[in-house]
Amino acid sequence: MSQTLLFASDLSAENRAAFARAVRLAVESGARLDIIHVLDPYLPRRVLHDLEEAVVADIRTTLTDLREDYALPEPQSLIQTMAGAPYAEIIREAHERQADMIILGAHRKRGQPDLVAGTTLARVLRSAPCPVLSVSHLATQAWHDILVPVDFSLTSRQTLRETLRRFPEARLTLLHAWDIPGERELGSNGDYARWRDREVERLRTHLERETEQLMGELDDVPELELVLEQGDPLEVLMTRLRRQPPDLLALGSRGQLGRQSQITERLLSEPHCDIMLCRAW
Known part of the structure; x- marks a missing residue:
């Protein structure tokens, strides 16, 4: 059975290191890389439709840039968006896809442990069905x-x-x-x-x-x-x-x-x- 790595992108610059690590892990393990982005469910339907296309295009561009920056071949990948609460959708997608690992960017509020408990990262860690990787360092390491x-x-x-x-x-x-x-x-x-x-x-x-x-x-x-x-x-x-x-x-x-x-x-x-x-x- 082939492996599936699930990377949750928030489209931020800080998320770039985690994205690069996800690509590298997928290439090295021969796994499929599923890339998801969770949208605000309260946006109007027409806005959501336009936003979905823009998000997918942005993720594809970032994927191409990272492959060129790190000289990596293109992994088998799937890019999708969905609307909902980010932590709940990440956990649900991990279950449905039978993911072998979830890859997320590091918590941004560094040095403030009292702000960590309610973050998407902390909530995913508590309920994920598979190992969760929190990435803060460059994928070259x-x-x-x-x-x-x-x-x-x-x-x-x-x-x-x-x-x-x-x-x-x-x-x-x-x-x-x-x-x-x-x-x-x-x-x-x-x-x-x-x-x-x-x-x-x-x-x-x-x-x-x-x-x-x-x-x-x-x-x-x-x-x-x-x-x-x-x-x-x-x-x-x-x-x-x-x-x-x-x-x-x-x-x-x-x-x-x-x-x-x-x-x-x-x-x-x-x-x-x-x-x-x-x-x-």
């Missing part, structure tokens, strides 16, 4: 280094599985934040320190075993590194992104990473890299 926060949740396992399947040649860093009780009060105690070190090693062994089990399901396995860092999951992740940003962050949309909605809103308001969010199923 290859995804060599991918960061995957991991825990023991179903979503974390599925995110790692999706990443291993989609990017078999990338270098993956698996990041696990651990916070063992008593560290602040007993950290200097020798007996506690030895117990803590054993617990951390047990965590590492558990994670390595789970990772090896997933890798055994795949033919091509990328280079992997497992990193354990102490601290709150959100702060550990944000610190890592600021100090050593990857090319792509693969994150579960739900799970036990802690304060998941807050993590997502922070990430979308501070896009240090492109982000792929995956569901648990």
Whole structure:
């Protein structure tokens, strides 16, 4: 069965990077690229008809320009418009087309996480039937280094599985934040320190075993590194992104990473890299 990538265009200049990435992914994977634009349903019918033709023409022109800019062949593509609420139409189209991935531009209100929750991007992330890619960087930047926060949740396992399947040649860093009780009060105690070190090693062994089990399901396995860092999951992740940003962050949309909605809103308001969010199923 052929793959279908769904790209939702808002026709803005900021959306251009996401459009270019969508074209590149379609070319590299041999997938069909479905490009949609959602129109205001309250416009008069005659205006909608004229606007549809103008939007399709604009998208075709942009597609041609991007192919020339990035020296890419033309992917199999389909351009369509529809009227409605953008997030609802994107989710509906993803279901109907059985899309393998939704590609969107990054949230524009950078540095303002309190404005993210009600955006089209955030709403699509909560209900999408497939992985959602939020793009903020140029498509010329290859995804060599991918960061995957991991825990023991179903979503974390599925995110790692999706990443291993989609990017078999990338270098993956698996990041696990651990916070063992008593560290602040007993950290200097020798007996506690030895117990803590054993617990951390047990965590590492558990994670390595789970990772090896997933890798055994795949033919091509990328280079992997497992990193354990102490601290709150959100702060550990944000610190890592600021100090050593990857090319792509693969994150579960739900799970036990802690304060998941807050993590997502922070990430979308501070896009240090492109982000792929995956569901648990």
